[in-house]
Amino acid sequence: MKNCDKTCTCCERTKKIPRSETTIKNLNDRLNRIIGQLGGIKTMLNENRYCGDVLIQLSAAQNALQNLGYEILKEHFKTCVADGLKDGNEEILDEAIHLIKKMNL
Numbered sequence: 001m002k003n004c005d006k007t008c009t010c011c012e013r014t015k016k017i018p019r020s021e022t023t024i025k026n027l028n029d030r031l032n033r034i035i036g037q038l039g040g041i042k043t044m045l046n047e048n049r050y051c052g053d054v055l056i057q058l059s060a061a062q063n064a065l066q067n068l069g070y071e072i073l074k075e076h077f078k079t080c081v082a083d084g085l086k087d088g089n090e091e092i093l094d095e096a097i098h099l100i101k102k103m104n105l
Contacts, residue, residue, distance in 0.1 A: 017079040030068050037061040069103055 019027070041057050077096065084092030 015080060016083060019075070023075065027068065027071065030064070030071070034061060034064045034068065037064060066103075073099065073103065 037057065038061055041054060041061065044054050044057060076099070081092050081096050
């Protein structure tokens with residue numbers, strides 16, 4: 001791991017509390033549906049489909065991505081943040097606030 005702060009993207013960190021197999025499956029299922037939506041949008045563009053129809057599908061994909069983000073954020077608070085606070089790491093709250101800002105909530 002390179003020397004850098006915890007908010008950079010150059011480090012590969014792992015969760016202290018692993019996701020359950022069910023959670024991983026549910027998140028991957030959601031992500032695969034989003035990938036399918038994006039493929040459909042690409043097809044619509046290549047088929048020169050009506051702009052309004054493309055925009056509706058883009059909005060649906062954005063909402064699906066945002067909802068996936070909410071699920072991961074909820075898990076983050078229930079596991080990583082809660083565990084960090086139990087260990088006396090109050091900096092985890094600053095990180096959580098930073099993440100919420102990045103998500104444009």
